[in-house]
Amino acid sequence: MEIHPQLWITGGSLVAIFALAGLAWWLKLGGKPVLSEDADVRAAAGEVEDGFEAQRISIARDGAAALASDKAGRIMVIKRHGNQFAGRTLTSAAKVREEVDGLVVDCGETQFGSVRLSLEDPAYWADAINRL
Structure with missing residues (x-):
């Protein structure tokens, strides 16, 4: 069975997106700042x-x-x-x-x-x- 190249591209893109989201979470980027004091x-x-x-x-x-x-x-x-x-x-x-x-x-x-x-x-x- 041969996998269509477009599926490889889509799968690779999803892996990259999840990797970048994980990196942003790990670095604690984003979020909502709060005025607490x-x-x-x-x-x-x-x-x-x-x-x-x-x-x-x-x-x-x-x-x-x-x-x-x-x-x-x-x-x-x-x-x-x-x-x-x-x-x-x-x-x-x-x-x-x-x-x-x-x-x-x-x-x-x-x-x-x-x-x-x-x-x-x-x-x-x-x-x-x-x-x-």
Whole structure:
């Protein structure tokens, strides 16, 4: 019995795919990063904007987003974007909507989108954002 060359190619491709997936798993590549403590938020905020030193921080319950404010009263929203974090310093164009268990923050930039945060203190942040 002769095996068609296309089956050899398909089988070899599947073996290569599984080998690469195993290598990625072994190297712990990918995954979803989480903001679990204030230091994580400070580091992410510092990467977004050089010199942003977060003073007050609230991390979403799922660790996928956070809000941070600095001494100057600027507020930054940070969210997970792929396997890293992205953030924006909010301006007067920002809009906030309170929900039952958190906030939805729209920084006013369509490419960044809205961020839903389930927080312990949503009223404080809603007032702070509305004052911008």
